[in-house]
Amino acid sequence: VTRRLLAALAMAGAAIAADSSPTVRLPPHTRQSHANGVVLLLAPLAGVPMMTAQLTIRGGSESDPSGMAGLAALTAELLRSGTSKRSADQISQEFDSIGATLTTTASREAIFIRSDFLSRDTDKLIELFSDLYAHPAFPEQEFNKTLARRIDEARAAKDEMQLALASYFPSFFFPPQHPYARPMNGDELSLTKIKREDVVAYHKRMFVGKNLIVAVSGDFDSKALTSRLGKLPFLPGGQGFQGAKEIAPVKFEGSRLALIDKPDATQTYFSISQPGIERTNPDRVPMMLVNTLFGERFTSMLNEELRVNTGLTYGARSQVDRDRLTGAIAINTYTKSDSTVEAIDLALEVLKRLSEKGISEEQLASSKAYVKGLYPTQRLETDTQIATLLTELELFGLNAGEVDDLFSAIDAVTLPKANEVARRYYRSDNLQFLLIGNATAIREKVSKYAQKMKVIPGKDPGFVVPEF
Amino acid sequence: MRLFWVFLATGFAIPLFGQQFTVSASTLSNGMKVLVHEDHRIPSVAMYFFFKVGSRNERPGTTGVSHFFEHMMFNGAKKYGPKQFDVQMEKNGGRNNASTGPDLTTYTDWFPATALELMFDMESDRIRDLAFDPKIVESERGVVYSERRTAIDNNPFGVLFEQLTAAAFVAHPYHWPVVGWASDIESWTMDDLKAHFKMGYAPNNCVLVITGDVTQEQVQSLARKYLEPIPRQEGPPPVRTKEPEQLGERRVVIERPTELPIVGVAYHVPPTNHADEPALDLLAAVLSNGRTSRLYKRLVDDGQLATEVNMFNQPSLDPGLLFAILQVRQGVDPGKVEKAMFEEVDRVAHDGVTTAELSKARNQRLVALYENFKTIAGKADLIGTYEVYYGDYRKLMTAAQDLEKVTAADVQRVAAKYLSAKNRTVATLISGPEPSKESAGKESSQ
Numbered sequence: 001v002t003r004r005l006l007a008a009l010a011m012a013g014a015a016i017a018a019d020s021s022p023t024v025r026l027p028p029h030t031r032q033s034h035a036n037g038v039v040l041l042l043a044p045l046a047g048v049p050m051m052t053a054q055l056t057i058r059g060g061s062e063s064d065p066s067g068m069a070g071l072a073a074l075t076a077e078l079l080r081s082g083t084s085k086r087s088a089d090q091i092s093q094e095f096d097s098i099g100a101t102l103t104t105t106a107s108r109e110a111i112f113i114r115s116d117f118l119s120r121d122t123d124k125l126i127e128l129f130s131d132l133y134a135h136p137a138f139p140e141q142e143f144n145k146t147l148a149r150r151i152d153e154a155r156a157a158k159d160e161m162q163l164a165l166a167s168y169f170p171s172f173f174f175p176p177q178h179p180y181a182r183p184m185n186g187d188e189l190s191l192t193k194i195k196r197e198d199v200v201a202y203h204k205r206m207f208v209g210k211n212l213i214v215a216v217s218g219d220f221d222s223k224a225l226t227s228r229l230g231k232l233p234f235l236p237g238g239q240g241f242q243g244a245k246e247i248a249p250v251k252f253e254g255s256r257l258a259l260i261d262k263p264d265a266t267q268t269y270f271s272i273s274q275p276g277i278e279r280t281n282p283d284r285v286p287m288m289l290v291n292t293l294f295g296e297r298f299t300s301m302l303n304e305e306l307r308v309n310t311g312l313t314y315g316a317r318s319q320v321d322r323d324r325l326t327g328a329i330a331i332n333t334y335t336k337s338d339s340t341v342e343a344i345d346l347a348l349e350v351l352k353r354l355s356e357k358g359i360s361e362e363q364l365a366s367s368k369a370y371v372k373g374l375y376p377t378q379r380l381e382t383d384t385q386i387a388t389l390l391t392e393l394e395l396f397g398l399n400a401g402e403v404d405d406l407f408s409a410i411d412a413v414t415l416p417k418a419n420e421v422a423r424r425y426y427r428s429d430n431l432q433f434l435l436i437g438n439a440t441a442i443r444e445k446v447s448k449y450a451q452k453m454k455v456i457p458g459k460d461p462g463f464v465v466p467e468f
Numbered sequence: 469m470r471l472f473w474v475f476l477a478t479g480f481a482i483p484l485f486g487q488q489f490t491v492s493a494s495t496l497s498n499g500m501k502v503l504v505h506e507d508h509r510i511p512s513v514a515m516y517f518f519f520k521v522g523s524r525n526e527r528p529g530t531t532g533v534s535h536f537f538e539h540m541m542f543n544g545a546k547k548y549g550p551k552q553f554d555v556q557m558e559k560n561g562g563r564n565n566a567s568t569g570p571d572l573t574t575y576t577d578w579f580p581a582t583a584l585e586l587m588f589d590m591e592s593d594r595i596r597d598l599a600f601d602p603k604i605v606e607s608e609r610g611v612v613y614s615e616r617r618t619a620i621d622n623n624p625f626g627v628l629f630e631q632l633t634a635a636a637f638v639a640h641p642y643h644w645p646v647v648g649w650a651s652d653i654e655s656w657t658m659d660d661l662k663a664h665f666k667m668g669y670a671p672n673n674c675v676l677v678i679t680g681d682v683t684q685e686q687v688q689s690l691a692r693k694y695l696e697p698i699p700r701q702e703g704p705p706p707v708r709t710k711e712p713e714q715l716g717e718r719r720v721v722i723e724r725p726t727e728l729p730i731v732g733v734a735y736h737v738p739p740t741n742h743a744d745e746p747a748l749d750l751l752a753a754v755l756s757n758g759r760t761s762r763l764y765k766r767l768v769d770d771g772q773l774a775t776e777v778n779m780f781n782q783p784s785l786d787p788g789l790l791f792a793i794l795q796v797r798q799g800v801d802p803g804k805v806e807k808a809m810f811e812e813v814d815r816v817a818h819d820g821v822t823t824a825e826l827s828k829a830r831n832q833r834l835v836a837l838y839e840n841f842k843t844i845a846g847k848a849d850l851i852g853t854y855e856v857y858y859g860d861y862r863k864l865m866t867a868a869q870d871l872e873k874v875t876a877a878d879v880q881r882v883a884a885k886y887l888s889a890k891n892r893t894v895a896t897l898i899s900g901p902e903p904s905k906e907s908a909g910k911e912s913s914q
Contacts (some may be wrong), residue, residue, distance in 0.1 A: 099830075118838075266622060310607065373512075373562055
């Protein structure tokens with residue numbers, strides 16, 4: 001039982017107090033670009049005799065074909081289901097026997113295959129990883145098993161309300177044709193449509209040199225590893241993935257409310273959202289400072305009102321998507337069914353206050369110190385954090401300045417700039433409400449929030465919010 | 469007040485993966501133990517307070533009070549009033565959390581090295597002079613209730629875990645949930661809170677661990693200045709009740725709306741400092757850690773009976789439980805899943821484990837241990853956990869060797885000894901009607 005579910009989830013960031021060492025730097029690393037397009041990032045870090053290797057394949061859920069949400073994530077997991085030389089069992093056996101982890105995840109932009117292992121097992125890991133990404137066999141039987149399990153997992157996700165809210169969100173917030181309009185891991189509707197051939201074709205198309213980023217960090221000798229990796233038969237160059245261009249960022253003409261009915265719920269989980277920014281937006285630093293104050297730390301405006309002052313919830317936060325295309329700014333929290341309206345009213349009041357009154361000089365200074373103070377432990381302390389950070393820069397086409405100049409960019413944010421950002425992005429009109437809770441108890445009371453409202457039975461298959 | 473610093477051990481260093489891992493230990497005159505590990509790679513500090521008080525020190529009627537108290541510790545003291553702990557901390561670039569378990573209440577602070585003195589000042593203020601404002605108590609009651617509602621009442625795993633634990637322990641205080649029964653959350657009185665504070669937050673009942681960009685001398689002088697003046701108190705009385713031996717399998721069925729059924733099994737096992745602990749740890753790894761573990765292979769992969777299986781053993785000061793939690797696949801009879809699991813457990817007890825399995829389990833645990841050494845937070849946690857549960861942080865230095873010493877015969881022996889039908893409690897959560905009302909009684913309104 002912990003005090004802050006929030007703190008663990010919050011990304012936050014922050015670092016060194018303003019009066020001490022006033023900067024952070026991206027750790028020493030090398031970047032090599034191979035002829036076939038593969039980018040190799042190496043960042044040695046002495047200490048614990050372990051290493052992290054992360055393979056990133058551009059694409060992610062953005063590259064899922066229409067109607068096949070979850071294909072990228074499924075393909076990532078199936079890499080371990082067998083290669084031309086190894087069975088699924090053998091692969092697991094070889095990782096497990098040396099205590100190496102193997103995880104596969106998907107984001108909107110990419111899929112990630114990561115292993116944490118003891119440095120002494122480097123050769124073994126290189127051999128295994130090469131086999132996995134280049135020669136997967138996707139055996140039929142393993143495909144069927146994995147797919148069936150993932151379908152059941154998607155069903156079980158409906159029992160965890162926070163997870164369910166996040167899973168319904170994409171189809172609620174983004175228009176149907178938008179690449180972000182589908183759940184990252186798919187749902188029972190989309191997964192049942194996927195055939196083994198789809199996975200094979202996806203791998204063939206996406207696992208090419210131009211889409212691959214390899215990041216290694218940890219305790220190793222850079223020279224030796226560079227020469228070892230340089231000799232690898234990486235993939236053919238192929239066609240690099242080009243995500244859909246952002247023709248028009250997501251925009252709403254009016255307010256909408258979708259209520260997912262869960263008759264057994266004693267709580268309501270809700271999200272109040274509006275369009276935000278894309279990862280490379282020039283406003284990203286002031287936005288980070290404003291959002292920290294609004295809903296990304298314990299003393300944030302939202303948490304202060306909804307938790308500290310009123311005890312309405314265990315935690316309230318505001319989340320800003322940081323993806324390739326414009327995403328959402330979303331207030332997320334939950335409360336007991338009876339206090340649903342009270343909590344939503346209060347959240348809206350806090351939002352209005354930020355938008356109309358802005359923040360103070362003192363608040364801005366506090367946010368700057370907070371973001372800088374936590375930055376080293378959140379992004380630069382471990383091999384895994386460093387590999388993740390280097391990959392992220394590569395993925396979004398950002399340079400070392402993103403880290404090296406971060407503190408000076410933070411210092412340069414003036415109060416008028418911060419307040420301009422607060423006014424522009426944190427608006428009180430055209431808000432989008434997504435709720436999960438007991439519809440019988442709350443539907444009438446919450447109808448006042450939006451011009452259009454829909455109630456969707458939670459029992460309906462999939463994470464689908466039909467068009468309004 | 470006499471101020472002196474007793475050195476129990478200074479610069480105790482062991483070679484850990486080829487490097488010196490140094491912890492300096494000392495005890496303040498009021499009995500608080502202070503452990504320091506310097507790490508200057510990043511300009512940050514982790515400061516962890518381990519108070520040896522938790523739900524095992526509660527009684528019926530006040531269950532959950534330790535956890536409630538953990539919340540109250542952030543609500544104002546003498547020098548730093550309500551909200552100030554968080555406000556000051558965040559504006560100085562720090563972040564905190566706290567957690568409560570059956571045995572311990574832990575406060576965790578992460579901050580830039582420049583905020584070290586501020587943290588000593590704020591921590592000593594609340595440990596010594598916490599405020600008890602009735603209005604804040606009522607508001608915080610709502611927050612804790614919300615936490616219970618989220619973690620247990622609206623979460624099938626939470627409900628299962630609570631019911632399973634309550635059935636496995638009939639006498640020992642591990643019987644009740646850390647967050648407290650709903651009716652107790654509604655009923656704590658101010659006197660309950662004050663009594664709990666006096667008992668649990670005695671400096672002599674606390675271990676402080678600091679890791680990161682500090683020097684041992686800096687910490688010493690700040691600890692003398694801020695923490696040593698806090699007077700010694702009588703700590704919590706010993707927990708007298710011992711759980712009687714279980715005389716046969718126990719069963720619980722929970723009916724509530726759920727997409728997939730869940731099966732939970734709990735076996736009584738000895739406390740963390742028991743000699744069988746490393747063998748039990750490796751046994752759990754052989755059974756459920758990774759895709760080649762026996763239960764994953766049988767239940768998730770080959771049998772297609774469960775979506776996941778997880779076996780874990782929480783550290784405990786008194787004899788505790790080894791849990792197995794299985795999420796049942798759609799359309800599968802939970803009884804079938806259970807039976808398959810018991811067959812696998814019995815197979816270890818009868819035929820033992822292979823050398824390869826043992827070596828795999830060791831490597832997995834070693835990697836998990838090393839993971840913790842990557843961060844100052846991980847190291848603070850390890851040092852404190854070993855100090856509290858083994859009574860000596862130096863036990864951490866032999867953790868890897870202790871795993872080395874375990875033989876395949878040990879694993880088989882502990883499987884036969886502890887994972888028997890007679891020693892287990894089985895809880896099954898199946899789909900049923902929604903509960904008629906929230907947990908118990910009315911809820912306090914804000």
